[in-house]
Amino acid sequence: xxxxxxxxxxxxxxxxxxxxxxxxxxxxxxxxxxxxxxxxxxxxxxxxxxxxxxxxxxxxxxxxxxxxxxxxxxxxxxxxxxxxxxxxxxxxxxxxxxxxxxxxxxxxxxxxxxxxxxxxxxxxxxxxxxxxxxxxxxxxxxxxxxxxxxxxxxxxxxxxxxxxxxxxxxxxxxxxxxxxxxxxxxxxxxxxxxxxxxxxxxxxxxxxxxxxxxxxxxxxxxxxxxxxxxxxxxxxxxxxxxxxxxxxxxxxxxxxxxxxxxxxxxxxxxxxxxxxxxxxxxxxxxxxxxxxxxxxxxxxxxxxxxxxxxxxxxxxxxxxxxxxxxxxxxxxxxxxxxxxxxxxxxxxxxxxxxxxxxxxxxxxxxxxxxxxxxxxxxxxxxxxxxxxxxxxxxxxxxxxxxxxxxxxxxxxxxxxxxxxxxxxxxxxxxxxxxxxxxxxxxxxxxxxxxxxxxxxxxxxxxxxxxxxxxxxxxxxxxxxxxxxxxxxxxxxxxxxxxxxxxxxxxxxxxxxxxxxxxxxxxxxxxxxxxxxxxxxxxxxxxxxxxxxxxxxxxxxxxxxxxxxxxxxxxxxxxxxxxxxxxxxxxxxxxxxxxxxxxxx
Ligand SMILES: *Cc1c(COP(=O)(O)O)cnc(C)c1O
Numbered sequence: 001x002x003x004x005x006x007x008x009x010x011x012x013x014x015x016x017x018x019x020x021x022x023x024x025x026x027x028x029x030x031x032x033x034x035x036x037x038x039x040x041x042x043x044x045x046x047x048x049x050x051x052x053x054x055x056x057x058x059x060x061x062x063x064x065x066x067x068x069x070x071x072x073x074x075x076x077x078x079x080x081x082x083x084x085x086x087x088x089x090x091x092x093x094x095x096x097x098x099x100x101x102x103x104x105x106x107x108x109x110x111x112x113x114x115x116x117x118x119x120x121x122x123x124x125x126x127x128x129x130x131x132x133x134x135x136x137x138x139x140x141x142x143x144x145x146x147x148x149x150x151x152x153x154x155x156x157x158x159x160x161x162x163x164x165x166x167x168x169x170x171x172x173x174x175x176x177x178x179x180x181x182x183x184x185x186x187x188x189x190x191x192x193x194x195x196x197x198x199x200x201x202x203x204x205x206x207x208x209x210x211x212x213x214x215x216x217x218x219x220x221x222x223x224x225x226x227x228x229x230x231x232x233x234x235x236x237x238x239x240x241x242x243x244x245x246x247x248x249x250x251x252x253x254x255x256x257x258x259x260x261x262x263x264x265x266x267x268x269x270x271x272x273x274x275x276x277x278x279x280x281x282x283x284x285x286x287x288x289x290x291x292x293x294x295x296x297x298x299x300x301x302x303x304x305x306x307x308x309x310x311x312x313x314x315x316x317x318x319x320x321x322x323x324x325x326x327x328x329x330x331x332x333x334x335x336x337x338x339x340x341x342x343x344x345x346x347x348x349x350x351x352x353x354x355x356x357x358x359x360x361x362x363x364x365x366x367x368x369x370x371x372x373x374x375x376x377x378x379x380x381x382x383x384x385x386x387x388x389x390x391x392x393x394x395x396x397x398x399x400x401x402x403x404x405x406x407x408x409x410x411x412x413x414x415x416x417x418x419x420x421x422x423x424x425x426x427x428x429x430x431x432x433x434x435x436x437x438x439x440x441x442x443x444x445x446x447x448x449x450x451x452x453x454x455x456x457x458x459x460x461x462x463x464x465x466x467x468x469x470x471x472x473x474x475x476x477x478x479x480x481x482x483x484x485x486x487x488x489x490x491x492x493x494x495x496x497x498x499x500x501x502x503x504x505x506x507x508x509x510x511x512x513x514x515x516x517x518x519x520x521x522x523x524x525x526x527x528x529x530x531x532x533x534x535x536x537x538x539x540x541x542x543x544x545x546x547x548x549x550x551x552x553x554x555x556x557x558x559x560x561x562x563x564x565x566x567x568x569x570x571x572x573x574x575x576x577x578x579x580x581x582x583x584x585x586x587x588x589x590x591x592x593x594x595x596x597x598x599x600x
Pocket of ligand 1: 086088089134238239240275276277278324325326327
């Protein structure tokens with residue numbers, strides 16, 4: 001990793017640039033993100049804040065449609081392309097409003113996997129844009145889809161098993177033919193995905209019909225007079241596909257199933273739904289990319305393979321649906337959060353309290369510190385780390401006291417700082433000091449904002465918003481403010497993070513956590529009763545930017561109510577037990593934190 005640009009050229013997607021030491025949006029006036037943060041601070045937003053950038057959402061949607069259009073032209077592909085956004089990836093209303101507005105010109109639709117999502121989809125979707133319904137369905141879920149159709153929506157119910165088809169046939173008897181939605185069948189492929197989310201495809205996957213079941217389904221549809229409604233086959237082989245090979249196999253397999261079904265009498269089957277899975281580049285290291293293919297490559301393969309199969313088998317080239325989610329929205333949001341504390345910042349020379357008589361190893365450490373220079377820096381650094389190990393052992397055995405131990409910590413810290421400043425061979429010095437990290441306490445909750453880091457070990461690009469014209473000197477581990485020891489992003493030598501040595505009494509230092517717009521918000525956990533962060537929608541235009549919408553994080557009161565506490569009673573109970581002065585202080589705190597408007 002080039003330590004001054006944090007691998008931006010690998011994961012940045014041309015969305016961001018570094019100029020004048022600041023991280024900036026690569027659009028319009030190239031606004032620095034820190035300027036937006038300062039602006040928000042002046043409006044009272046001091047804690048962590050999720051920034052949404054609709055222009056980046058637009059960019060991804062446009063990129064998707066253009067890549068397919070280009071491939072379609074190149075291969076003279078006659079099928080149409082349609083796309084839907086899978087709501088499970090992000091269903092927050094502020095997000096969805098922007099998405100559906102941008103999607104209008106493309107007839108970009110929505111995918112729903114539950115009754116609640118379907119209600120959201122029906123309410124937000126333009127009638128000419130498709131709705132796809134996936135997931136396990138009970139009768140009410142199916143009836144909801146029929147009602148959407150009756151109301152003029154272009155809706156397809158994908159069946160995940162034969163039982164669902166029986167339910168659909170039953171419900172269909174109560175509706176007019178033109179009120180019956182299109183029916184899709186999710187197929188169980190023998191090819192499966194790769195990566196940590198690979199359980200959605202393949203023979204042992206949770207979803208889909210085997211080829212025997214597909215044949216039975218077609219028979220059932222014929223018997224019920226619903227063959228005309230069977231329009232689509234569907235698969236989804238998993239998210240964040242690292243490699244294109246499983247996808248190509250899935251396209252071939254589904255293309256052949258499609259053609260065979262038409263030959264068996266599925267005379268209105270005309271679409272293949274490729275699901276999602278297109279990966280986002282999260283890696284900060286060009287040598288270890290998280291994906292090995294491009295969107296254009298996928299689009300080309302889809303057109304080429306489906307055209308070849310259709311021509312060979314003498315059927316019409318199918319319409320192609322995409323349910324890409326992560327690719328569409330991961331980059332549109334970043335979390336910005338201030339560093340609250342550096343855990344060794346207070347180790348200045350003044351803190352050192354050497355005794356008249358010090359243990360010999362401490363005297364040596366002191367000597368190393370004073371005589372360290374450009375030439376001997378690396379050697380002295382090694383020596384001091386050795387001494388530290390010995391001194392800590394001596395402490396455990398009861399030979400030195402706490403004051404000695406404290407002096408050890410301070411001296412080693414001072415030596416590291418001095419070595420990093422003076423060493424000729426900085427890389428070597430870095431490598432050595434990787435063992436000793438500065439701990440940055442960040443005002444955010446990992447469980448709220450990066451749940452996939454905690455749950456799946458998914459890495460996210462992290463970088464400071466400022467100081468980017470200076471070389472970062474400290475190997476950093478990040479601590480969140482929950483009191484869970486898992487709330488930490490440990491320093492890893494595989495994926496090292498270096499940050500700047502800042503004096504927080506003199507300046508503020510913000511970190512950005514990027515590519516958090518997909519899945520993270522919806523998987524968030526209120527661990528320790530921390531609420532969602534503040535949220536701001538930022539419109540970028542030619543002459544700058546505008547904070548279009550600002551949503552403050554939930555108040556303490558709302559969080560407690562969310563967890564079914566009688567929030568008002570709780571507060572009253574505590575307040576009433578306090579004397580007058582304490583009560584006043586307590587109420588001031590609750591009011592400042594949005595607990596109660598007023599209590600009597
Ligand atoms: C989750 C899911 C998607 C979206 O996958 P991404 O990897 O985010 O593109 C698409 N289709 C179905 C059926 C899904 O379950």
